[in-house]
Amino acid sequence: MSTFHARVLVHLRPSVLDPAGEATKAAANKLGIEGISMLRIGKVIDLEIKASSENDAKKRLELLSDRLLANPVIEDWTLELTQAHSL
Numbered sequence: 001m002s003t004f005h006a007r008v009l010v011h012l013r014p015s016v017l018d019p020a021g022e023a024t025k026a027a028a029n030k031l032g033i034e035g036i037s038m039l040r041i042g043k044v045i046d047l048e049i050k051a052s053s054e055n056d057a058k059k060r061l062e063l064l065s066d067r068l069l070a071n072p073v074i075e076d077w078t079l080e081l082t083q084a085h086s087l
Contacts, residue, residue: 004048008044008080009077010043021039021041
């Protein structure tokens with residue numbers, strides 16, 4: 001059994017308004033940071049999973065992402081998966 005490191009990036013769909021992103025963009029502008037034309041806020045989930053193969057890990061993580069980590073009505077997600085290296 002191998003250990004895999006996964007990072008799931010969850011973000012709002014482009015058609016969904018992002019009030020937190022807009023508020024942060026406005027606050028950045030008030031700080032004098034200009035030139036930000038778009039700012040959206042998402043979340044990152046890092047985890048390790050033991051699986052018999054990379055394909056098995058990917059399959060399980062896709063199910064987890066679809067059903068628990070992201071709201072499929074308003075969010076999309078992407079998965080980054082690498083095999084963890086032992087020291």
